[in-house]
Amino acid sequence: MSDDAPAPTAPLDEPPVEAGDDDELRAADGRVPGRRGKATRQKLLACTASMLADTSYRELKVVDIARGAGTSPATFYQYFPDVEAAILVLAEELSIDGAALADLVVEGTWRGKGSYDAALTVVDGFLTFWDRHRPVLRVLDLLSEEGDQRFYKVRSRLLNKLTRALADALIEAQRDKAPPIDPMAQVGVVVAMLSNVARHRYGFEFWGIKGDDTRPSMARILAWVVSGQKPATGA
Amino acid sequence: MSDDAPAPTAPLDEPPVEAGDDDELRAADGRVPGRRGKATRQKLLACTASMLADTSYRELKVVDIARGAGTSPATFYQYFPDVEAAILVLAEELSIDGAALADLVVEGTWRGKGSYDAALTVVDGFLTFWDRHRPVLRVLDLLSEEGDQRFYKVRSRLLNKLTRALADALIEAQRDKAPPIDPMAQVGVVVAMLSNVARHRYGFEFWGIKGDDTRPSMARILAWVVSGQKPATGA
DNA sequence: GCAGGGGGCTGACGGACCGTCAGATCCAGC
């Protein structure tokens, strides 16, 4: 739909506020919520998040969320058109925390021997981020996979910051060589690796991969791709 | 649940038939379906697959499947406990086609210069496989993500063959060096990359990555990880 | 401190879909 495909390394850091018809928060009937209204809205959000932590998305009922927040289903619909809208708000809040990942990239040194350490820092940061927000990220993945454009956009923006930062690091680290392949494509596939491993991390150890060897594996690849040189693996 | 965590490189190729209490196919009421019954069951499966191609999973109704197959909802429940069970059968049928991917690995040469070509063959095979079976694979990912053990198992088995084959190739290609990291972990993360890129392939080009640079990117990484040497990139 | 207005909340309802019966229908085999 939106044709704002940006140039590969453009910054494009719009603030994560939603750009609606009106910049004011609106309830279902068009009224602007007051103090009390905002409080229940927040309580509903918190309750949604906490239920998501130990309930599969498909068996998440509006009535449960509402009752859990000490209110009624009709009230829920006062503030959100559906459950997904509430989760979307939760997902957008993630952007702030996710931006810190890009900072990890900028702070690291990607030329020479330091690249592996920088990569491991990013890998660990990513895994930690994913673990902390697993419930929301799970449905974020779920719904963007289902073709929901709203979620797809949030997901893209979330990973985009990190990907762009890595692409910039690659360009900087390999500035003397002419890169044969689009830097965004190179680091994009690595980010895909990161996110998929983070998703299925539990499954990995289930099926015969010992301990935490996935971490150095990914760090090695990341360091190699960004720096362009075989990294000195911290054996 | 099942504690059959195998040694990293054990074959473990059980045939993809389901190992139930009885080796016979059963309907809901416990009877063995006859000729006519099997035909409608098959028609229901086909209809499920075709609806999945252009309907999101969440809006896939049993009544639609049943009507599409020219029968009634009650009949559907005669053969499948729920929609997921039908999709699970579809997913299991994929195993056969998926096994061919492992063959691609075995046939390739992973030492020296040939490694990049071998890797590109595997990458393309993987992407083709994913594109061909996208509707079913989408739901397979979806439901295993949701914690459904049945789907998780099928998904693991599907990727396991390929992963093991790659791990074996790695061990063979790097037999003179002592590998610092578990080979399964090394290739496992690459397979994670492959599957996640295959999933979001459309999104990649949407967001500013030109043409098909993801293919060589992944091939380069795959070749490097398996062979242990910087591959000669087919510029 | 009290009355009025409006923001906030809810019971209750129609509708969609689910999963399950008991009974109708079909099809061999005699």
Next chain:
DNA sequence: GCTGGATCTGACGGTCCGTCAGCCCCCTGC
């Protein structure tokens, strides 16, 4: 043609959804 089992289905109770109209309570102005 008749019969018994295999196959199919209409119809139902139940759950959840999303939406009203109307009630309650807070808060403001006097």
